[in-house]
Amino acid sequence: MSEHVKEIGEPEYETEVVAASRQQPVVLDFYSTDCPPCEALAPKFESVAELFAGRARFVKIFRQGSRELASRLGVTGSPTLVFFKDGKEVGERMSGEEIKKTALKAQVEALLS
Amino acid sequence: MAERYDVVIVGAGPAGLAAAIYASRARLKTLVLDESVPGGQMKTTHKVSNYPGFPEDVKGADLAKAFAMQAERFGARIRRAVEITGHDLSGKTKWLELDEEEKVEAPAVIVATGAKPRELGVPGESRFRGRGISYCATCDGAYFDGKEIHVIGGGNSAVEESLFLTQFARKVTIVHQFDHFQAEPVSAREALESPKIEVIWDSEPRAFLGENQLERVRIENVKTKEVRELATDGVFVFVGYAPRTDLLKGVVPFNSWGYVETGEDMSTGVPGLYVAGDIRSKRFRQITTAVADGTIAALAVQKYVKEHG
Numbered sequence: 093m094s095e096h097v098k099e100i101g102e103p104e105y106e107t108e109v110v111a112a113s114r115q116q117p118v119v120l121d122f123y124s125t126d127c128p129p130c131e132a133l134a135p136k137f138e139s140v141a142e143l144f145a146g147r148a149r150f151v152k153i154f155r156q157g158s159r160e161l162a163s164r165l166g167v168t169g170s171p172t173l174v175f176f177k178d179g180k181e182v183g184e185r186m187s188g189e190e191i192k193k194t195a196l197k198a199q200v201e202a203l204l205s
Numbered sequence: 206m207a208e209r210y211d212v213v214i215v216g217a218g219p220a221g222l223a224a225a226i227y228a229s230r231a232r233l234k235t236l237v238l239d240e241s242v243p244g245g246q247m248k249t250t251h252k253v254s255n256y257p258g259f260p261e262d263v264k265g266a267d268l269a270k271a272f273a274m275q276a277e278r279f280g281a282r283i284r285r286a287v288e289i290t291g292h293d294l295s296g297k298t299k300w301l302e303l304d305e306e307e308k309v310e311a312p313a314v315i316v317a318t319g320a321k322p323r324e325l326g327v328p329g330e331s332r333f334r335g336r337g338i339s340y341c342a343t344c345d346g347a348y349f350d351g352k353e354i355h356v357i358g359g360g361n362s363a364v365e366e367s368l369f370l371t372q373f374a375r376k377v378t379i380v381h382q383f384d385h386f387q388a389e390p391v392s393a394r395e396a397l398e399s400p401k402i403e404v405i406w407d408s409e410p411r412a413f414l415g416e417n418q419l420e421r422v423r424i425e426n427v428k429t430k431e432v433r434e435l436a437t438d439g440v441f442v443f444v445g446y447a448p449r450t451d452l453l454k455g456v457v458p459f460n461s462w463g464y465v466e467t468g469e470d471m472s473t474g475v476p477g478l479y480v481a482g483d484i485r486s487k488r489f490r491q492i493t494t495a496v497a498d499g500t501i502a503a504l505a506v507q508k509y510v511k512e513h514g
Contacts, residue, residue, distance in 0.1 A: 127344040128248040128266060132241035135286040156347065166418040168439055169335040169345045187335030189241055189249075190321070193288050193304065 096141035097121075097150045102158040112149055113176035117203040119196075121152040122162060124170035129189035133171045136193040140200065148200050177203050207300055207308035210236045211510050212503075214315045215301070215452060217283055218245020219492045220482025221317035222272040223499030224506075229279035231507045236309060237276065237283045238301070244269025245319050246446070246483075247492060249341045250362075251369040256492050266343070268492075294456050294478050297513070312514040313477045313506045316453060316465075317499060320446035320483040320490070325357065329413030330442075337419025337439050342366040345441075346373045352438035355380055355422055357410055363443035364388035364396045370441065371401040378435070379404045380424055413440065448484045460486050471502035477509055 100108045109118050121137055123130040141150035155162050155170055165174060165181075172187040173196070183199055212228050214221045217239035228235040242248065250265030259268075273283055284303070291302030300310040322340040324330060330338060339345040346369060354374045356367045359381030365388065367377050379396070384406045386393040396402050405424065411432065412423040421434045448463050457465055457473045457480075464486035471479045481498035483490045 124344060124347065126266070126347075127341075128242050128244060128269075129341065129344055132286050136288075162348070166336050168337050168348045168419075169339045169341075170348075172335045185335055188340065192240070193286075194290065 096145050097138050097152055099152050099154070101153070102161045105153070105158075105161055108149075108151055109176055110179055114179050117148040117200065118176040119148065119150050119200065120174045120176065121150070122155045122158070122167050122170055122172045122174070123152055124155045127170045129191075130171045132189065133191055136191070136196065137173075140193060140196050143197065144200055144204075147204060175199065175203060207310040210234045210309060210311040211514055212236075212313045212315060212506050213238065213299070213301060213309055213311045214317060215239075215289065216245065216317035216319055216449075216482070216484075217241075217243035217273065217285075218317060218319045218482060218495060219247060219272060220319070220495035220499035220502075221245070221315065222276050223496040224315050224317060224481055224503040225276035225281040225283070225499075226272075226279060227500055227503035228506060229276060229281040231503070232280075233507065233510060235276075235281040236311070237281055238287050238289065238303070239283070239285055240288055242269075242285050243273035243283055245495075247272075249343050251343050251366065253492065289452060292452065294452070295475055297477070299477060313479065313509050315471070315479045315481055315499070315502045315506060316484065317480065317482040317495075317502075318449040318452060318484055319495075320448045322442065323445045323447045325410060325442055325444060327410050327412060329415075329419075333413050333415060333419040333440075336417065337415065337437070338413060339439065339441050340443075342369050342441055345439075346370050349374050349439050351375050353436075354378070354439040354441065355435065355437045356441045356443065357381075358443035358445070359383060359385075360387045360443065360445065361389060361392065362445075364392045366441060366443055367396055367402055368392065368399065371399055374401070374438075377402050380408050380410060380422075381406055382409045382427060383407065410440075446483065446490070450484060453480070453484075462486070469501075470505040471498055472505060477513065479506060 175183040211233035214237045247265040248269040252262040290305045353376045356379045408424045414421040479502040481502040482495040
């Protein structure tokens with residue numbers, strides 16, 4: 093686990109994601125085991141997190157341990173990236189194997205501008 | 206300064222990794238690039254039953270790891286989760302820019318980028334992707350524990366992944382455009398006999414509907430033209446594959462289906478540029494045929510590099 097990506101559990105969602113996004117944008121990654129696209133996203137997610145260190149927060153959450161939250165947010169696939177700003181979800185979600193590092197970077201840039 | 210290799214292989218599926226095994230064993234300095242982790246479509250296939258050498262079913266993800274380990278054992282370097290952000294594959298020395306920050310070059314490149322799951326192109330599909338619509342059963346099956354889901358398609362992937370999904374879902378309804386499966390008879394029969402699987406024949410999806418979440422799929426019977434809406438907790442789409450040819454746009458011509466024509470030795474019209482696996486124009490696309498293509502491409506590259514490298 094990189095120092096730039098924080099892993100949280102369902103109980104920390106309100107503080108680490110919703111409340112934290114009032115300070116700076118938060119990208120939340122739902123991941124699963126037995127999910128090669130999740131394995132593929134992990135290094136890209138960490139490298140983008142490092143790039144935006146101090147400006148945006150990158151958080152990951154294990155879906156199998158957060159069923160209620162996943163279902164409340166309507167997340168039905170892994171990996172899914174959900175973006176938060178000013179206490180609410182913003183922008184397009186990204187999901188599946190095709191998440192590109194350049195696209196993730198661009199979306200975070202857009203949240204910061 | 207670009208790091209130089211004898212051969213760069215783009216795509217770490219069975220074609221690319223077979224090529225890497227042969228190239229590295231021939232002592233070519235070999236680099237394999239993949240946007241994801243190694244394995245290509247194999248890695249999200251829950252089980253593989255027809256790959257020779259495995260008398261019992263093998264998990265696609267395990268087979269993928271074994272391919273990669275074998276290539277690495279002989280010295281091939283596999284770069285995972287790397288994005289190609291620039292390239293020139295036409296010249297004598299071919300180069301690729303990785304993640305906008307570094308360059309690699311080689312006299313020979315094998316493009317084995319394969320194919321990706323085809324989308325239906327039906328209204329609502331992109332809106333509900335990850336909100337009820339999925340293309341990977343191993344990744345997302347567990348989200349549908351005890352739920353009622355639909356599978357679109359009737360080929361090997363659709364039928365075999367439906368069987369896999371019955372582990373989680375209470376009920377799996379397959380919606381297929383024809384009146385019989387295209388899948389191999391063994392799996393087709395297993396699906397037809399499964400108490401958890403129901404099939405709606407002769408029907409195609411027309412729209413995905415819901416508020417924030419997929420709630421219903423509208424289907425049309427292609428024979429009677431009857432249209433109806435089915436309530437659903439989730440839809441898995443397995444309707445074949447589309448070639449990943451972005452890298453080769455403007456470099457080599459594509460046939461009318463979007464695939465690349467090659468010589469028998471996997472060569473293209475561009476000296477030093479080879480393609481292998483599902484991206485190639487050919488009749489059958491299997492792990493075994495991808496492996497054969499990769500082997501041939503690597504052997505042809507050895508000869509090419511010796512003469513031109």
